[in-house]
Amino acid sequence: xxxxxxxxxxxxxxxxxxxxxxxxxxxxxxxxxxxxxxxxxxxxxxxxxxxxxxxxxxxxxxxxxxxxxxxxxxxxxxxxxxxxxxxxxxxxxxxxxxxxxxxxxxxxxxxxxxxxxxxxxxxxxxxxxxxxxxxxxxxxxxxxxxxxxxxxxx
Amino acid sequence: xxxxxxxxxxxxxxxxxxxxxxxxxxxxxxxxxxxxxxxxxxxxxxxxxxxxxxxxxxxxxxxxxxxxxxxxxxxxxxxxxxxxxxxxxxxxxxxxxxxxxxxxxxxxxxxxxxxxxxxxxxxxxxxxxxxxxxxxxxxxxxxxxxxxxxxxxxxxxxxxxxxxxxxxxxxxxxxxxxxxxxxx
Amino acid sequence: xxxxxxxxxxxxxxxxxxxxxxxxxxxxxxxxxxxxxxxxxxxxxxxxxxxxxxxxxxxxxxxxxxxxxxxxxxxxxxxxxxxxxxxxxxxxxxxxxxxxxxxxxxxxxxxxxxxxxxxxxxxxxxxxxxxxxxxxxxxxxxxxxxxxxxxxxxxxxxxxxxxxxxxxxxxxxxxxxxxxxxxxxxxxxxxxxxxxxxxxxxxxxxxxxxxxxxxxxxxxxxxxxxxxxxxxxxxxxxxxxxxxxxxxxxxxxxxxxxxxxxxxxxxxxxxxxxxxxxxxxxxxxxxxxxxxxxxxxxxxxxxxxxxxxxxxxxxxxxxxxxxxxxxxxxxxxxxxxxxxxxxxxxxxxxxxxxxxxxxxxxxxxxxxxxxxxxxxxxxxxxxxxxxxxxxxxxxxxxxxxxxxxxx
Numbered sequence: 170x171x172x173x174x175x176x177x178x179x180x181x182x183x184x185x186x187x188x189x190x191x192x193x194x195x196x197x198x199x200x201x202x203x204x205x206x207x208x209x210x211x212x213x214x215x216x217x218x219x220x221x222x223x224x225x226x227x228x229x230x231x232x233x234x235x236x237x238x239x240x241x242x243x244x245x246x247x248x249x250x251x252x253x254x255x256x257x258x259x260x261x262x263x264x265x266x267x268x269x270x271x272x273x274x275x276x277x278x279x280x281x282x283x284x285x286x287x288x289x290x291x292x293x294x295x296x297x298x299x300x301x302x303x304x305x306x307x308x309x310x311x312x313x314x315x316x317x318x319x320x321x322x323x
Numbered sequence: 324x325x326x327x328x329x330x331x332x333x334x335x336x337x338x339x340x341x342x343x344x345x346x347x348x349x350x351x352x353x354x355x356x357x358x359x360x361x362x363x364x365x366x367x368x369x370x371x372x373x374x375x376x377x378x379x380x381x382x383x384x385x386x387x388x389x390x391x392x393x394x395x396x397x398x399x400x401x402x403x404x405x406x407x408x409x410x411x412x413x414x415x416x417x418x419x420x421x422x423x424x425x426x427x428x429x430x431x432x433x434x435x436x437x438x439x440x441x442x443x444x445x446x447x448x449x450x451x452x453x454x455x456x457x458x459x460x461x462x463x464x465x466x467x468x469x470x471x472x473x474x475x476x477x478x479x480x481x482x483x484x485x486x487x488x489x490x491x492x493x494x495x496x497x498x499x500x501x502x503x504x505x506x507x
Numbered sequence: 508x509x510x511x512x513x514x515x516x517x518x519x520x521x522x523x524x525x526x527x528x529x530x531x532x533x534x535x536x537x538x539x540x541x542x543x544x545x546x547x548x549x550x551x552x553x554x555x556x557x558x559x560x561x562x563x564x565x566x567x568x569x570x571x572x573x574x575x576x577x578x579x580x581x582x583x584x585x586x587x588x589x590x591x592x593x594x595x596x597x598x599x600x601x602x603x604x605x606x607x608x609x610x611x612x613x614x615x616x617x618x619x620x621x622x623x624x625x626x627x628x629x630x631x632x633x634x635x636x637x638x639x640x641x642x643x644x645x646x647x648x649x650x651x652x653x654x655x656x657x658x659x660x661x662x663x664x665x666x667x668x669x670x671x672x673x674x675x676x677x678x679x680x681x682x683x684x685x686x687x688x689x690x691x692x693x694x695x696x697x698x699x700x701x702x703x704x705x706x707x708x709x710x711x712x713x714x715x716x717x718x719x720x721x722x723x724x725x726x727x728x729x730x731x732x733x734x735x736x737x738x739x740x741x742x743x744x745x746x747x748x749x750x751x752x753x754x755x756x757x758x759x760x761x762x763x764x765x766x767x768x769x770x771x772x773x774x775x776x777x778x779x780x781x782x783x784x785x786x787x788x789x790x791x792x793x794x795x796x797x798x799x800x801x802x803x804x805x806x807x808x809x810x811x812x813x814x815x816x817x818x819x820x821x822x823x824x825x826x827x828x829x830x831x832x833x834x835x836x837x838x839x840x841x842x843x844x845x846x847x848x849x850x851x852x853x854x855x856x857x858x859x860x861x862x863x864x865x866x867x868x869x870x871x872x873x874x875x876x877x878x879x880x881x882x883x884x885x886x887x888x889x890x891x892x893x894x895x896x897x898x899x900x901x902x903x904x905x906x907x908x909x910x911x912x913x914x
Contacts, residue, residue: 191548195573195654198617202643202653205636232506234548236481264506266567269558270551271490271498272480275506291573291654329713331729358812360589365744366597366790372738374589374815398732399719400817400826400849403842416815416826416844421732425747428737432815453719453852456545457844474542479549490554491840498554 182214183305186224186248190241190277192231195291196258200228208294215301221247226304229283232260232267233275245281251311253304255285257297262286326450327396335395337420337427340373343394347377350390355379357434374430384435385445388415391431392450395419399447402457404465406493410436411465413444437467439494446471464491514863529854529870533863541858543851556841561587561661561807561831562800564838568827569655571843574617577610578820579843580659582827585740587661590814590831591807595741597790599663604742605676605785606649606658607818608778612683613642614821615771615778622768623694625868626703627908634690641682648675661803662796668789676786683779691772699908704765708857708869711762718853721846722823723774724872726752727767729760734819746784751777764872808836822846864907 189197203210204217218224221244233241245254254277259265261277277283284307287300344356357376364371379387391397400416415433437444446469447454458469459478466489469475477484489496512533532540552571556564568583569576581603588595595603620635643653649672650656658664668676694700710720715728725732733750735743751773753760760766797803811833817826823846830839857869 189548191550193570193573193576193655195570195576198573199654201617201621202636202640205640206633207637207640231548232550234481234550235484236549260570266570267550267552267555268506269503270506270555271488271502271504272549272551273504273506290570293653329716331712362738362740363744364600364739364741366600366742366788367744369744371740371744376813396716398716400824401828401842401844403828403840405830405840414813414828416828418817421734421737422730423737425736426739428734430738430815430817432813451719452717453849455852456848476544478545490551 182216183226183301183308184218184224185215185226185228185301186218186221186244187228187230188221188241188244190229190231190237190261190275191234191273192258192260196230196261199291199294200230200257200297203294203297208298210298210301213298213302221245222249224248224252225308226253226255226301228255228257229277229281230257230261231275231277232264232273233277233280235272235274238274238280241277241280251308251315253284253308253311254281255287255300255304256283257287257292257300259288259290262288265290327392329396335420335423337423337429338394340375340429343391343419343429343431344375346390346393347387351377351379351383351387355387371426372428372430374432376432376434378434381435381437381444384433385447387433388447388450391417391419391433395423397431397451399451399453399457402454402461404461404467404491406465406491406497407436408493410438411442411467411492412436413461413465413467415447442466443468443470445469448472463489465489466492466496529858529866531858531863531866536862536864538858538861538863538866541855543854545851553841553843556838558837560804560836561829561838562804564841565660566657568843569657572845573654574614575610575820575822575825575845576655577606577658578818578825579827579845581607581741582816582818582820582825582843583829583841584659584661585816585818586814586827586829587807587831588814589816590812590829591810593662593796593806595663595796596793597742598667598792599794599796600741601785601789602664602666602668602794603659605668605782606646606656606664607741608781608785609642609646609649611778611821612775613639613646615775616642618771619690619694619768622704622764622868622872623700626700628694628697628700631690631694631700634693638683638686638690641679645672645675645679648672660795661807663794665795667794673786676782680779680782683775687775695769695772701765703865703868703908704768705763706761707764707861707865708872709761709763710853710857712760714853714856715762718856719849720823720853721849722820723767723770724823724850724853726750727760727770728762729754732824734817734824738817740816740818742785742788745788746781748777748781764868767872804836807831809833820846823850862907 227248256262256277260267264276285300285303287296289296348356360374361370362372398418398421402413402415404413413435417431419429420427444467458472461467463477463480488498490498514531530542531538568579571579616635616639620632623631647653650658650666658666710728712729715725715730729752731750731752735748751770753766810831813830815828817824825846826844828842832839
């Protein structure tokens with residue numbers, strides 16, 4: 170079967186995996202809050218999955234410690250294409266309060282490409298949902314591009 | 324040999340902080356007792372408990388811990404430390420009578436200077452196994468070796484860390500300008 | 508002969524000094540040994556602080572851990588107040604106590620929810636998270652933020668309790684007194700939950716004392732330690748708080764995961780009572796020792812000394828030590844001892860003789876902020892590798908629940 174056939178079958182609601190690369194946990198509990206009944210991200214068809222291999226979206230938090238740099242790259246590579254990376258929290262986007270340290274390699278976009286930034290320290294669950302909604306648009310576009318490239322290539 | 328008998332059936336017998344300082348001064352000299360801080364709390368600013376600051380030379384450090392253990396099993400909080408030039412000063416933060424009644428805990432800090440000519444401290448591991456993480460941390464951050472600590476692997480720094488760099492030191496072994504990233 | 512395995516769990520574990528890689532030695536399903544390697548999230552916070560003044564460090568210390576953020580602020584600020592001898596007005600002491608207890612509420616509920624999730628009790632997890640949102644609303648009413656509140660500062664607090672906040676606190680107390688016990692009954696009355704948590708991850712009284720366990724982890728082993736009782740700080744000086752140990756309620760302390768659950772549940776009720784005391788006794792007056800931050804900084808710049816503060820955070824005692832040098836506007840050095848730092852030493856003991864399926868639950872039981880196991884790598888004797896994902900491990904954990912249900 171051709172690639173575009175796969176891509177036609179594959180579109181589905183977003184599956185999200187998270188990676189904490191050294192954050193304070195604040196963003197991570199807000200991500201947990203988004204799956205709890207009040208914010209309930211699952212009603213939009215999104216869910217958290219435990220492994221990057223099943224995910225469309227990689228949510229990364231934290232300023233990336235040296236210990237995590239290589240591991241973050243590995244996790245990124247395990248997410249199948251087309252994929253979108255969301256950096257949640259200020260420290261992942263710019264370092265924020267974490268500067269002048271001997272053990273940081275970040276911010277995240279220095280290690281892996283980032284598509285959506287969600288700001289806030291930590292961002293509210295609504296902001297995280299908005300970020301994921303933006304990721305949907307980006308993912309649609311990436312998917313179309315892939316189909317187009319595959320058709321043209323054939 | 325295990326350090327002290329610990330049992331749920333032995334209730335702690337708290338003594339006032341003054342008795343502890345008197346005993347310390349008797350054995351280690353008046354100079355070993357530093358600041359005695361009375362901790363106040365509540366709307367009436369009532370004094371509740373005491374924090375003691377003691378100091379001792381490295382050779383008699385274990386002796387002081389054993390002396391404190393005569394009162395109660397010393398609950399270990401953490402070791403803090405700073406590079407003071409000639410010596411790295413370690414501060415052992417302990418609590419006595421943390422299982423006693425209301426307001427009866429006595430916080431004890433034991434400060435020990437470790438001179439850079441001989442950066443080895445006796446380990447407390449055989450007495451209080453809970454010191455493991457703290458001693459390993461001080462070992463990698465300030466470059467002090469602990470005699471008697473079984474596991475001396477890196478604990479917080481990444482596996483490929485250059486062990487000649489000691490992040491908290493302020494002399495040439497500390498991190499240089501190239502080792503520190505500014506991010507934003 | 509049973510195959511021996513060595514399995515790393517982690518490294519993605521959340522929080523400062525709490526991210527942990529645990530290497531488990533297995534014989535079949537049984538864990539026979541464990542070594543723990545933290546360090547994934549070591550950001551060098553204590554080093555960063557050398558270049559910042561005490562007010563800047565407040566916001567750094569808030570970001571040590573997103574769940575016990577206020578506890579870290581409190582410990583740091585109290586250490587600075589100790590080093591520089593700064594008094595705190597009584598009303599500020601009461602507000603601090605209120606926020607500390609609110610934080611304990613949301614932390615314990617999060618933990619209870621996540622523990623249920625780990626054993627596959629999803630409905631209880633969602634129930635716990637629904638309950639937790641109410642205290643988040645109160646924190647938001649008070650400070651405008653849900654996670655890092657920015658309430659504490661040197662010499663007092665930044666936000667006052669307005670009538671609207673007082674009302675939301677009252678609503679919350681009424682809500683929890685009505686709604687919390689169903690959650691508690693659902694979990695403790697469940698025979699499967701009991702079977703999954705009883706006698707799992709046992710830490711004896713003596714081990715808890717020797718390995719310096721703190722907080723609910725120590726109390727579940729029967730150790731009567733609570734800094735709110737033995738060294739009252741802030742408003743705890745005005746009313747007594749008793750350490751909650753299982754033997755007072757159930758006659759015996761097992762020191763297992765179930766006891767840790769019970770201790771936290773009873774602490775939720777205790778916190779509600781403390782909040783009642785705080786709201787009744789709230790004194791009038793100033794909430795800050797000095798409103799002008801520049802004056803505060805000028806004062807701390809002149810101060811010379813080392814200050815220490817230990818407070819009872821949701822997970823156990825949190826100790827901060829700060830040194831200020833005269834003429835230096837920055838913090839000279841600072842040491843943080845988060846409660847998990849002390850509790851993690853006991854992990855290898857808790858793992859002994861448990862099954863692999865219980866590993867997530869045991870790691871969770873000391874409340875290391877949140878269990879976030881990313882991947883596990885199984886290496887068997889022949890050197891062949893296979894990857895066990897978090898999902899598979901969780902499935903294994905849940906599969907055990909189903910097995911027990913079948914019996």
